[in-house]
Amino acid sequence: MKRILINITTALGLVFYATSAFSDGTATLRQGTPITSEAEAPPITKEENTDVKRVRNYPEQPPTIPHQIRDYQITLNANKCLSCHARTRTGESQAPMVSVTHYMDRDNQVLATVSPRRYFCNQCHVTQVSARPLVENEFIDVEDLIKGEQ
Amino acid sequence: MAPFKKIFCLVAGLWSRANRPAKHLSIGFLTIGGFVAGVMFWGGFNTALELTNTEEFCVSCHEMGDNVFAELKTTIHYSNRSGVRASCPDCHVPHNWTDKIARKTQASKEVWGKLFGTIDTREKFQAERRRLAGHEWDRLKANNSLECRNCHSVESMDITVQSARAATAHQTFLFTGEKTCIDCHKGIAHHLPDMTGVEGWE
Numbered sequence: 001m002k003r004i005l006i007n008i009t010t011a012l013g014l015v016f017y018a019t020s021a022f023s024d025g026t027a028t029l030r031q032g033t034p035i036t037s038e039a040e041a042p043p044i045t046k047e048e049n050t051d052v053k054r055v056r057n058y059p060e061q062p063p064t065i066p067h068q069i070r071d072y073q074i075t076l077n078a079n080k081c082l083s084c085h086a087r088t089r090t091g092e093s094q095a096p097m098v099s100v101t102h103y104m105d106r107d108n109q110v111l112a113t114v115s116p117r118r119y120f121c122n123q124c125h126v127t128q129v130s131a132r133p134l135v136e137n138e139f140i141d142v143e144d145l146i147k148g149e150q
Numbered sequence: 151m152a153p154f155k156k157i158f159c160l161v162a163g164l165w166s167r168a169n170r171p172a173k174h175l176s177i178g179f180l181t182i183g184g185f186v187a188g189v190m191f192w193g194g195f196n197t198a199l200e201l202t203n204t205e206e207f208c209v210s211c212h213e214m215g216d217n218v219f220a221e222l223k224t225t226i227h228y229s230n231r232s233g234v235r236a237s238c239p240d241c242h243v244p245h246n247w248t249d250k251i252a253r254k255t256q257a258s259k260e261v262w263g264k265l266f267g268t269i270d271t272r273e274k275f276q277a278e279r280r281r282l283a284g285h286e287w288d289r290l291k292a293n294n295s296l297e298c299r300n301c302h303s304v305e306s307m308d309i310t311v312q313s314a315r316a317a318t319a320h321q322t323f324l325f326t327g328e329k330t331c332i333d334c335h336k337g338i339a340h341h342l343p344d345m346t347g348v349e350g351w352e
Contacts, residue, residue: 051314067313071225071338078342082352083334089352094318113352 045129053096054128058142062124063096069127074120081121082114199254205237213269214238221340228339234301241297241339242286249293280343287332295331302331 033039049068056063072080084093087103102118103111140148172180201207209215219238222228227236244250262268269275269282290297304325309317323329333350336342345351 049313067315073337073342075342076344078337078345078351080337083350086352089350095315 045131048128048130057139065122065125065127067127069122074122079119079121086114199250202254203239203243205239208238211264213264213275217269217272217275218340225339236301236339240300244293244296245300249296276343283336283340283343287336290332291330298331298335 030039047068047070048066051067053066054064069081074081082098083089084095085098087097089095090097098114098118100110102114105111105115106117205219209219227241229235244253267274269278307320309320312320319334323334324331336345336348336350
């Protein structure tokens with residue numbers, strides 16, 4: 001009897017805790033939509049396609065892609081990015097060449113072609129969309145940080 | 151020797167019968183009847199031909215439905231903002247009649263492939279993919295990407311609304327005739343095979 005009572009109290013306590021967590025204004029990914037109903041999907045954002053290079057936020061940042069890449073295949077069989085950005089293709093395409101670091105293996109030995117570990121471009125390089133940031137970004141460029149200290 | 155002689159006699163007999171003037175049928179019946187039969191045959195032939203030029207016909211074979219058609223579904227030629235869809239025959243069957251018949255005659259090889267299961271599994275299809283894709287690239291290269299140009303003509307292409315790099319590429323390579331659509335736009339509707347050794351691919 002005592003065990004049943006404990007179980008019931010625990011269950012009630014859990015239910016109370018869960019409901020209070022939703023009602024006390026905690027920011028959730030569901031943004032207040034009850035768990036029993038489906039949240040409205042956010043609008044699909046537009047991929048930027050300006051072809052204008054963006055400033056990197058820090059020197060080692062992988063540059064972001066300033067154009068659409070819909071249906072560009074990067075698979076075991078084919079890599080569409082390299083059709084323009086590979087060293088041998090840049091003359092024809094006038095696209096920026098893949099960084100020389102991508103032609104090196106992990107012992108800094110320069111290879112003839114893009115290193116297999118650098119092959120899947122959009123592991124690091126991504127397109128940008130015209131969406132408002134979900135949270136405020138407080139990132140400060142290191143240049144500005146140095147200037148601020150002086 | 152005997153069977154050969156037999157066949158020869160049969161052919162000779164048929165020829166002599168066909169060569170003889172009609173005994174009971176009037177010239178009017180033969181002319182008009184021949185004309186009507188001709189119209190019916192021609193109409194039937196073209197209708198049957200057109201039936202083989204539909205998406206449903208192509209996809210009725212699982213080789214197409216499970217592989218290339220499934221891949222097409224995610225691309226812009228299947229679903230897009232303007233609501234125009236290019237389905238199988240729009241790109242893979244020439245619109246001009248003589249070219250169409252030539253392609254359809256070639257396609258009898260595909261019937262053979264279907265009957266003997268040349269690509270009846272995903273693995274077999276993947277193994278043959280480079281060769282099969284090569285056939286289509288060669289065809290489009292040879293006819294100057296005619297099936298692309300049935301919809302995308304140079305004359306109606308407004309490069310001012312294209313992105314800067316697209317406009318530059320089209321002006322440099324397409325308008326000068328240096329390259330044709332398929333040279334740069336391989337794999338726009340289907341997954342690519344192993345591109346090792348294909349021009350323009352690393």
